[in-house]
Amino acid sequence: MEKFFQLKAHNTNVKTEIMAGITTFMTMAYILAVNPGILSAAGMPAGGVFTATALSALIATLVMGLLANLPIALAPGMGLNAFFAFTVVLGMGYSWQLALTAVFLEGVVFILMSLFNIREAIVRAIPSNIKKATSVGIGLFIAFIGLQNAGIVVNNDATLVGLGTITSGPALVAIIGIVLTGVLLAFKVKGALLIGIIGTTIIGIPFGVTAIPEGWMPFKLPDAPLLFQFQFDKIFTLDFFVVFFTFLFVDIFDTIGTLVGVTTQAGLIKPNGDIPKVKQALLADAIGTVAGAALGTSTVTSYVESASGVAEGGRTGLTAVSTSVFFGLALFLSPVFLLVPGAATAPALILVGLFMLSPVKELDLTDFTEAIPAFITMIFMPLTYSIAEGLVFGILSYIFLKAITGKFKDISIVTWIVGAFFILKHLL
Numbered sequence: 263m264e265k266f267f268q269l270k271a272h273n274t275n276v277k278t279e280i281m282a283g284i285t286t287f288m289t290m291a292y293i294l295a296v297n298p299g300i301l302s303a304a305g306m307p308a309g310g311v312f313t314a315t316a317l318s319a320l321i322a323t324l325v326m327g328l329l330a331n332l333p334i335a336l337a338p339g340m341g342l343n344a345f346f347a348f349t350v351v352l353g354m355g356y357s358w359q360l361a362l363t364a365v366f367l368e369g370v371v372f373i374l375m376s377l378f379n380i381r382e383a384i385v386r387a388i389p390s391n392i393k394k395a396t397s398v399g400i401g402l403f404i405a406f407i408g409l410q411n412a413g414i415v416v417n418n419d420a421t422l423v424g425l426g427t428i429t430s431g432p433a434l435v436a437i438i439g440i441v442l443t444g445v446l447l448a449f450k451v452k453g454a455l456l457i458g459i460i461g462t463t464i465i466g467i468p469f470g471v472t473a474i475p476e477g478w479m480p481f482k483l484p485d486a487p488l489l490f491q492f493q494f495d496k497i498f499t500l501d502f503f504v505v506f507f508t509f510l511f512v513d514i515f516d517t518i519g520t521l522v523g524v525t526t527q528a529g530l531i532k533p534n535g536d537i538p539k540v541k542q543a544l545l546a547d548a549i550g551t552v553a554g555a556a557l558g559t560s561t562v563t564s565y566v567e568s569a570s571g572v573a574e575g576g577r578t579g580l581t582a583v584s585t586s587v588f589f590g591l592a593l594f595l596s597p598v599f600l601l602v603p604g605a606a607t608a609p610a611l612i613l614v615g616l617f618m619l620s621p622v623k624e625l626d627l628t629d630f631t632e633a634i635p636a637f638i639t640m641i642f643m644p645l646t647y648s649i650a651e652g653l654v655f656g657i658l659s660y661i662f663l664k665a666i667t668g669k670f671k672d673i674s675i676v677t678w679i680v681g682a683f684f685i686l687k688h689l690l
Contacts, residue, residue: 263580267331272530272577278452279333282576283584285456286335289607289614290567291599292411293319293337294592300343301560304351304358309485313593314557317487320589322550322562327582330542333571334524335585336550339563342512346560350505359493362555364502366492368509369551369561376545385518385544387676390535392656393522394621395636399643399652400523404566405615406644411604412436412612432605435462435471439609447613455570455610462606471603484593488558511687513561515650517547519643520564527618528572566649570610573617631667635660654684 269275297315298308319337326334350361375381388396409415413433418424426433442465443458451457466472496502521544525537532538543564550562571581592599622640627633639656643649661681664672 267578267580269578269580274575274577276580278575279578279580280584281453281456282333282571282574282581284588285453285459285574285610286333286565286568286571286576286581287585287588288456288459288602289570289610290335290337290565291588291592291602292604292607293340294596295600296340297338297343297559300347301358304347304361306358306488306558307485310488310558312596313484314487314554314559316484316589316593316596317557318550318554318559318562320586321553322546323582323586323589325549326543326546326564327579327586329546329579330539331579332521332525332530332539332543333528333576333578333581334521334543334568335565335571335582336547336562337565337589338554338559339513339516339561339565342509342516342563343560345508345512354501354505356496356501356505357493359491360496360502361505361560362488362558363492363494363497364506364509365561366552366555367497368506368513369548369553369555371510372513372548372551373545376541376548379541381514381518381544382541383676384514384680385522385537385540386535387674387680388518388522388653388657389632389635389660389672389677391626391632391636392639392653392660393531393535394526394624395639395656396519396643396649396653397523397526397618397621398625399640400519400566400569400649401615401618402640403615403643403647403649403652404569404618405612406647408436408608408611408615412608413605414608431469432466432471432603435466435469435603436605436608438462438465439606440612443609443613453574455574455613458609459602459606462609463602466603466605471605472601473603474601475597478597480595480598482594482596484596490556491558492555507687509561511683512648512650513547513551513563515653516648517544517564519649519653520566520568523566523618523649524564524568524572526621527569528577530577567611567614569618570614573614631660631663631669631672634663654687657681658684 298311302308322336416426439462446454554562643652
């Protein structure tokens with residue numbers, strides 16, 4: 263393990279990596295419950311989607327750990343699954359089989375783009391200041407997700423968001439969990455986030471937030487996945503191209519944003535701003551998407567919740583391998599993992615948001631052609647609920663400000679091309 267994962271070189275050990283892997287899994291295990299719920303709205307069998315979700319996460323995360331040696335986990339992406347079910351199937355009237363076909367072809371294109379270094383070139387085209395801002399933006403975004411999951415922040419028709427009922431229910435349990443986890447962190451307890459999740463789950467039982475069903479058993483055999491449910495007869499239509507392009511676009515920049523943010527937080531970014539083994543990381547993402555579509559689930563992408571494992575000390579692919587093992591166990595222990603409520607994982611997500619703010623100290627705020635794009639990147643991620651859109655508007659503002667002020671030499675050719683791609687996306 264030492265030789266393969268280079269643990270000492272990354273100042274870590276097996277115990278730390280496994281704890282980090284468990285923590286990452288616990289903070290993203292909600293996808294095992296949420297994804298079948300969303301995709302079943304499109305008419306897909308929930309049991310088959312659950313199996314496909316766990317298997318695709320296992321495969322993609324294992325490939326990431328072994329191929330790229332990065333502490334990043336993957337699973338079917340939130341947002342992309344909603345687009346799949348509510349826009350493509352329910353809104354546009356396509357079958358879920360055709361939507362899976364779009365995801366499959368997108369994954370094939372991703373593999374080709376990764377092999378020919380196109381996605382790698384896009385990562386390198388992102389300015390250094392925006393890379394640092396991406397980590398901060400993801401931190402704000404992941405904290406916002408945690409606050410939402412707990413019901414601390416809720417929808418408000420007048421102001422978009424507002425404070426929920428915090429004196430009872432999930433919000434109160436989550437607040438207790440934040441205090442518990444915060445105390446553990448203050449005392450520098452190893453595994454504080456994981457202990458916090460388990461402790462908050464237990465605390466949620468008397469509050470009725472952690473629900474244990476009658477006749478509950480920890481073991482359950484998985485249903486069969488929805489293997490190779492493809493439909494190729496309508497792939498040459500304009501509507502299909504728009505669907506395919508949207509899947510492609512969102513996955514590219516969600517993945518790139520997550521890779522930049524999490525590796526920055528982990529201190530793995532090279533001095534020149536490059537991500538180590540980025541080609542292999544992007545290939546793992548592409549392989550995951552193809553495998554996921556073949557098994558019967560929406561686009562697989564890198565997860566921002568990986569930051570929770572990094573916060574626990576995860577620095578190598580052993581963290582990802584550990585996470586993948588738990589996705590394998592989840593196939594047979596789904597009742598156990600589905601017990602953990604959103605209120606229990608919310609404290610970890612909220613506090614990870616704090617950990618991801620550290621690169622803000624390194625931002626160049628004296629040059630407004632650098633500071634404004636960085637700020638837009640940071641603020642757009644939580645407010646548009648999209649890592650991809652944060653990158654889009656951050657990079658576009660960078661191009662416009664640099665060009666208008668005559669600083670053309672700061673804009674690389676690839677950055678110009680990426681900017682044109684962004685404009686095309688929004689025009690479509």
